[in-house]
Amino acid sequence: MSSDHAMTVLxxxxxxxxxxxxxxxxxxxxxxxxxxxxTYLGLRVFSAPILFVLMTGSLRTHSASWYISxxxxxxxxxxxxxxxxxxxxxxxxxxxxxxxxGLMRFGLVIFRWAVVVSLIVTFANTSFAHRGMMILPDIGLxxxxxxxxxxxxxxxxxxxxxxxxxxxxxxxxxxxxFGFGLISAxxxxxxxxxxxxxxMTAPLQFVYEAVVLLAFGxxxxxAFLPQVERKPIVVPVNSPIYRWNEIATALGYTGTQVAxxxxxxxxxxxxxxxxxxxxxxxxxxxxxxKT
Numbered sequence: 001m002s003s004d005h006a007m008t009v010l011x012x013x014x015x016x017x018x019x020x021x022x023x024x025x026x027x028x029x030x031x032x033x034x035x036x037x038x039t040y041l042g043l044r045v046f047s048a049p050i051l052f053v054l055m056t057g058s059l060r061t062h063s064a065s066w067y068i069s070x071x072x073x074x075x076x077x078x079x080x081x082x083x084x085x086x087x088x089x090x091x092x093x094x095x096x097x098x099x100x101x102g103l104m105r106f107g108l109v110i111f112r113w114a115v116v117v118s119l120i121v122t123f124a125n126t127s128f129a130h131r132g133m134m135i136l137p138d139i140g141l142x143x144x145x146x147x148x149x150x151x152x153x154x155x156x157x158x159x160x161x162x163x164x165x166x167x168x169x170x171x172x173x174x175x176x177x178f179g180f181g182l183i184s185a186x187x188x189x190x191x192x193x194x195x196x197x198x199x200m201t202a203p204l205q206f207v208y209e210a211v212v213l214l215a216f217g218x219x220x221x222x223a224f225l226p227q228v229e230r231k232p233i234v235v236p237v238n239s240p241i242y243r244w245n246e247i248a249t250a251l252g253y254t255g256t257q258v259a260x261x262x263x264x265x266x267x268x269x270x271x272x273x274x275x276x277x278x279x280x281x282x283x284x285x286x287x288x289x290k291t
Contacts, residue, residue: 011052015052025038033095034091036084036087036088051070071136082147089150096173100165151177151183155178178218179216179219179222180215183211
């Protein structure tokens with residue numbers, strides 16, 4: 001089998017897996033909980049046949065018009081996918097911190113600022129040496145590199161905080177993060193090694209496509225598994241994560257009321273009682289001296 005036919009077969013397998021995953025998302029109602037993920041799957045299902053036709057026409061005819069059409073459409077889908085993955089990361093982050101509203105709001109603020117900084121760094125490091133449509137690879141690879149780092153950080157956060165946040169490993173949120181962790185590592189390596197003029201049948205393209213297929217197979221397995229309902233987070237009142245959530249809630253609250261939590265130890269109350277006793281004793285002595 002030639003490399004062209006092998007790449008065509010891999011593209012067909014990816015389209016089939018994406019369609020199966022999209023149908024599972026729709027059947028189980030996961031598209032309501034993960035709207036950005038549902039849109040991402042819809043984009044891939046919609047664009048795959050068009051990309052297949054354009055790629056086949058480019059390979060068979062070697063026509064400049066076919067190649068330009070494939071080039072523009074593929075990079076437009078690539079950049080749109082990078083934007084949707086950002087919203088998918090936000091959905092996973094919200095799901096992970098759903099039981100801690102203070103940390104979720106505060107974390108989303110930091111999350112958005114991290115994305116803004118990533119975009120600034122991306123466009124600052126873009127050379128803009130190319131003009132016209134050739135600037136799309138510079139923008140697309142830079143964006144996907146930043147999103148890949150964000151995905152890896154999100155996966156590391158979930159792995160390190162699974163016990164504290166009581167996130168089951170079988171949850172779809174963790175499965176989505178794990179799959180995108182694989183794709184992000186794949187994208188990060190590919191964006192570093194691929195040249196703008198890399199052939200569609202280059203050996204690295206096959207490695208890249210194999211990792212993407214692995215991620216989609218993982219998502220299908222998670223979608224087939226019965227979804228485990230996440231129980232409310234129950235933590236002791238002296239738990240650090242509870243204190244952080246209370247602090248984050250206070251930082252994000254703009255009203256005039258102040259919520260005071262009773263301390264878990266008696267040191268503060270003991271100090272207050274001692275101060276009150278000393279004041280009372282001093283007042284008693286003054287009254288005795290006056291009489």
